[in-house]
Amino acid sequence: MALDSNDRSIAGFTMAGHALVHWFETSIPIFLVVWLDTFDTGVALFGQVVALGYALFGIGALPSGILSDRYETKRLILACLAGMSGAFLILSFARSVYAIALALVLWGVAASIYHPAGLALISTGVEERGTVFAWHGIAGNAGIALGPFVTATLLVVFEWELVAALLAVPGVLAVLYGLSASFDPTAAVDDDVDASPDEALSVSELFAETRTLFASAFAIVFAIVMFEGLYYRGMLTYLPEILHGLEAMASFAVPASLEGIEPADYIYVGLLVVGMAGQYAGGKLTDRVAPARGMIAIFAVLAVLAVAFVPVTGMGVVAIAALCGAFGFFLFSIQPFYQNAVAVYTPADSRGLSYGYTYLGEFGFGSASIAIGGFVLGGFSLAAFFALIAGFALVGGLLAGGLLVGSGRLATDAREIEAEADD
Incomplete structure (x- = not known):
């Protein structure tokens, strides 16, 4: 359309x-x-x-x-x-x-x-x-x-x-x-829903809205985003260094006319470019696939890709580039699903607060994987690092499964809390 x-x-x-x-x-x-x-x-x-x-x-x-x-x-x-x-x-x-x-x-x-x-x-x-x-x-x-x-x-x-x-x-x-x-910022909201800017929240109102949000399915969405952020930050922070250290990259013959060009750098940029296709595919699928189902499938693929990385490093530069391309596609295809999940599982009048918590989880708590991943890479093997990354994806997939089966009950709990607050 x-x-x-x-x-x-x-x-x-x-x-x-x-x-x-x-x-x-x-x-x-x-x-x-x-x-x-x-x-x-x-x-x-x-x-x-x-x-x-x-x-x-x-x-x-x-x-x-x-x-x-x-x-x-x-x-x-x-x-x-x-x-x-x-x-x-x-x-x-x-x-x-x-x-x-x-x-x-x-x-x-x-x-x-x-x-x-x-x-x-x-x-x-x-x-x-x-x-x-x-x-x-x-x-x-x-x-x-x-x-x-x-x-x-x-x-x-x-x-x-x-x-x-x-x-x-x-x-x-x-x-x-x-x-x-020029545009209408509330054109997609039903006429009986107030999504226009309100007066500033008091501290008590902020706590009340937060309590309502985290008593709903949004609590699971937040946890999902946090584990996606742990996977995302850990992968994108350390993958360039990992690629540069691979024996396959060191032994790859670069033509004399391209001296100074690092294949690892271009594989990494290629991953980001392929991510554009992943973003588009994920966004289009959110109109057809429930957010939780889409995230379960993508987290499963991301876990498999992480586990496969070390074996693939022995297959040569072409295989490594192909795996990184798959990483880029699926790593970015999941983002429209969790963005849409926030829109599906939160009320329109607290959408900004909801996305604020979402990106606190993504960029704030997710950044913890930089410290955790550095510790694992420094003290353990490359396989241990990718096992850690795969674990983040597995937990995210389990949480998405919980969202799929438990969102109805959590939504009921949220409405009860909101009703109590109104009384």
Whole structure:
């Protein structure tokens, strides 16, 4: 079914926002390499500086979700785009580690706004939600792949300060585009449901809404997203290093004309590009497959792929590239399913809060796998690392099974709690 004009307008606006969040996010590790060479500072301190920005990106999702239920989502997304662009302009003037830290903190705070606001806007304003989730995910993957590629390419020609300023230009253009965009943010909500911005929550109201959410099927959705985040962060953080260390990569003959090209890097970028197809397929399937059923199937595939990685490493570069392509497809195809699950299992008037908790689980708690995975890789074998990753997928699949069989009872419990709160 073709998108109507309102769906298309929201799709274009949120796709631009989603691409740019990840455009900025994935450029930072490329800058880190340059900063370590430029400043007389150890990797430990700079790692903490970068981690601070990323931590705020995840932790800020919850307060951003609260704001998304109280203020117009379009304005919040525009503030996000302006804030991220401004942070990178500040970064372009940084001359010390502390100035870089300030810029990254500002970026993390601004970036944390996007996912709760953008997904809340899609969930309440778009009729063809699955299709728009698919295109939205593809845009995010485009930003993930282009961010490091464009940054690395520009750094070949320009100083890092100018590159930071140049990366802010698309964000400024997106703000100008967003100011002219026109759409109905509640077009997909029934007339008898109030999904318009409300007054700010009191602390007691916030606890009441949170209690209602976590007494419903959303509690299982949150746990599912957390384990998906553990799989996602662990895989994408350590896979480049793992690929570089494989014997098959070291022995792969690169033509003299391509000297300096690392096959591992291009396999990793290829994984991210294939993820676009996964996002699209997953988004289209959310219109046909129940969220829980889709997540059960994809988690099962992800577990098998993780277990298969070590045996495949002995089969050569082509086999490794094929496995990584499968990783990319299924790793990103699950995202539209859990995004849609939030929309299915939460009320429209608390959608922003729901997505705030969702991305606290994805980017906040999910980041724990960076520490856990590093410990396992440092003290145990590669097989142990992938067994850990497979375990995250297995737990996610079991939770999705629980969502499939238990969502009706949890929804009843939530209604009873909400009724008690109203009394």
